[in-house]
Amino acid sequence: MSEPRAPLVALDDVDLGHGEQRVLTGLRLRLYRGERVALLGPSGAGKSTLLAALRARLGEAAAWCPQHHGLVPGLAVYHNVYMGRLAERSALANLWNLVRPLRRPWDEVAELCERLGLAGLMRRPVGSLSGGQRQRTAIARALYQEREIFLGDEPVASVDPHQALRLLALIEARHATGVVALHQRELALSRFDRVWGLRDGRLVIDAPAEALSLADLDALYPDAETASPDTAPRDAEPAEPSPATLPCSRGRA
Numbered sequence: 001m002s003e004p005r006a007p008l009v010a011l012d013d014v015d016l017g018h019g020e021q022r023v024l025t026g027l028r029l030r031l032y033r034g035e036r037v038a039l040l041g042p043s044g045a046g047k048s049t050l051l052a053a054l055r056a057r058l059g060e061a062a063a064w065c066p067q068h069h070g071l072v073p074g075l076a077v078y079h080n081v082y083m084g085r086l087a088e089r090s091a092l093a094n095l096w097n098l099v100r101p102l103r104r105p106w107d108e109v110a111e112l113c114e115r116l117g118l119a120g121l122m123r124r125p126v127g128s129l130s131g132g133q134r135q136r137t138a139i140a141r142a143l144y145q146e147r148e149i150f151l152g153d154e155p156v157a158s159v160d161p162h163q164a165l166r167l168l169a170l171i172e173a174r175h176a177t178g179v180v181a182l183h184q185r186e187l188a189l190s191r192f193d194r195v196w197g198l199r200d201g202r203l204v205i206d207a208p209a210e211a212l213s214l215a216d217l218d219a220l221y222p223d224a225e226t227a228s229p230d231t232a233p234r235d236a237e238p239a240e241p242s243p244a245t246l247p248c249s250r251g252r253a
């Protein structure tokens with residue numbers, strides 16, 4: 001009999017928050033190798049808080065693409081992407097590279113920038129880029145880290161739907177495992193293996209994407225309950241979501 005798969009991260013009855021403030025309570029979840037998870041929930045539900053906790057547990061195994069990009073506006077795209085691997089090189093190499101880019105990292109970053117539609121912008125200060133270009137620079141920096149797991153906090157929030165698809169495909173091609181916070185429910189169902197849904201301080205959805213519908217995901221958003229009949233799912237219950245009405249029980253736990 002084969003051994004059961006060991007999770008990369010296991011949270012059992014964990015509370016997460018900031019200082020005295022408790023944001024998420026009684027979290028029980030597993031992240032498995034080879035699984036791509038979409039993290040959904042209304043604004044303030046705790047997506048970034050959960051991602052920070054995963055990042056702390058995964059350490060160097062995780063590449064990180066933060067919500068507000070964390071880029072240095074005065075530095076060129078090239079230098080911002082290069083920063084993904086700053087810790088891997090000596091202080092001297094990093095200093096030299098700041099003044100005169102080193103050939104190998106330049107070529108590596110150029111290849112990534114080409115794929116992300118940033119070719120031609122490598123010498124441009126990030127502060128002069130559009131929101132979407134900055135977002136792609138932040139993704140490039142995370143991909144440049146070449147870690148096993150991709151953690152992204154709304155990495156496709158500032159780009160159009162076609163670009164969002166392309167960027168997610170690029171992330172997928174380089175990371176078999178990841179957790180990505182999103183607001184696009186359709187993408188969560190079409191591009192991810194699993195969905196975690198947060199609401200009211202709890203993980204109320206933990207299920208394979210293929211077992212979920214848009215109506216299931218609507219239940220995460222308080223506004224969806226008052227949406228017009230045209231947009232509200234026909235069979236949606238107006239009641240508060242609870243573990244009994246949401247597909248948490250279908251999860252792997």
Ligand SMILES: Nc1ncnc2c1ncn2[C@@H]1O[C@H](COP(=O)(O)OP(=O)(O)OP(=O)(O)O)[C@@H](O)[C@H]1O
Binds near residue numbers: 023042043050067
């Ligand atoms: N660094 C922090 N210090 C104190 N409170 C924080 C901090 N970061 C987030 N919070 C609070 O924790 C709660 C959850 O925030 P979080 O950013 O995790 O939600 P989110 O789901 O990522 O929201 P959004 O979709 O708006 O980015 C909010 O009430 C927020 O004000």
